[in-house]
Amino acid sequence: MIFISRDLKPDSPLRKWADEVGETIHAQSLLRFSAVPFELPGPCDWWFFYSSRAVQFAGPIPTERVRLAAIGGSTAAALLRRSLRVDFCGDGHPDRTAEHFLAVAEGRRVFFPRARQSRLSVQSALADRLTVLDAVCYDNQPAPPAAAIEAATYIFTSPLNVAAYLDSYPLSPGARVLAMGPSTGAELLRRGVACVWPETAGEEGLVGLLG
Template sequence: MIFISRRLAPDSPLLRWATDRGQEIVGRSLLTFAPVAFTAPQRADWWFFYSKRAVQFAGDIPPDVRVAAIGTSTAAALLKACGRVDFCGNGHPDRVAEDFLVVGEGLRVFFPRAGQSRLSIQRSLQDRIEVLDAVCYDNRPNPPAAAIDADTYIFTSPLNVAAYLDHWPLRPGARVFAIGPSTGAELLRRGVDCRWPEEASEAGLVGLLG
C-alpha cells in the first residue's frame, strides 16, 4: 500500500499511476485547515502563493496584480481561481527565489500564507523585494489514531512529516519519498532516508516511483 499525506483529486497523476498498476493508494492529509481573517494590501505588484491552500483562503485576487506560484500544483489552483499565472516555479525554494527575481526584483510582493509557513521565499528575497505579508489560514497537525502500515510513504510538507513521525514509526523497510526539498530536509533531519523529484509535483513523484 502507498500512503500520501494529501487528498488525491480524481485527475491526480499519482492516482492514475496506481490505478493503472493495480496498486492501492491512500491519500489523506495529516493537517487541519481553518481560515484566518486578514487585510490584503492596498497596493501590491505581485501576489505570491506558496500552496493551493493559500489560493483557497486568500479570497478574491485583484485583477491588476500579477500572480506567482511556487510550483505546478499551486499554479493549477491559481488557474482555477483567477484564470491566470504570471510566474510558476519548480517547487524548490532556492531556485524559485532566484528565478522570481528576474520579474519581481524591487517590487511590492504580497505573500498570503499559512500560519506555520517557513517563509522560505520572502526570507530569501527580503533585501531585494518589498515583502507584504499576511496569514490567511491556519494549519495544525492532525495525527492519525494509529500507525499507517504502508510499503511506501509520501510526505507532502514538513508539517505532515511532524504530524506523523511525532506520534508513530514508519514501517521498517518501507520506501519514503518527499514531494520536494523542504519536506525531504525535514525527513533527513529526523534520520529518515528519502528521495524527492526534481520537480515538486505529483507528476514528478510518478517518475520516481517508476
C-alpha cells in the first residue's frame, strides 16, 4: 500500500496510475485548515501563491490590476479551477522558482498570501530584489491519524505533514519514502529519513518515481 499525506481528487494522476497498476492508495491529509481574516497590505503588481490552499483562502483577487504567480503546477491548477489566469508558474522548487520569478518581477511589489506556518522560501530569497507584501490568509495545524499507517511507500507532501506523522508514529520498517518536493525532502532528511523527490514537484513527477 502507498500512503500519501493529501486528499486526492477523482482525476488525480496518482490515483489514475494506481488504478492502472492495481496499487492501493491511502490518501489522507494530516493537517487541519482554517481561514484567517486578512487585508491586502498595499498596492501590488503580483500575487504569488505558495499552495493551492492559499488560492482557496485568498478571497477575491483583483485580477484586472495584478498578475498571478504559482510556485508549481498544483498551485497553478488551483488558480485555473477558480477560472483565474496563471501569469507565472514555477517548478515547485523554491530556489529555482525564485530565480525564474525574478526575471519577470524584479523591482515589483509582490503580495504573498500564505499559511501561518509558511517557510517563506521564495519571498525570503527575493526580499532584496523586490518589495514583499505579506499576509497570513489561512492556518494549518497538525492533525495526526488515530493510529499508525502501515504502508510499503510513504509520500509526504509538506514539511508540516512530515511533522504531523513522525512526531506521533514511526514509519513501517523497510518502507520507501518519497517527498513531493525539496522542502519536504529536506525536513525528512533532517529527521534522518532517507527519501527521494521528483525533479518537478507534483503528482506526475511522483508517478515517474513510482513507475
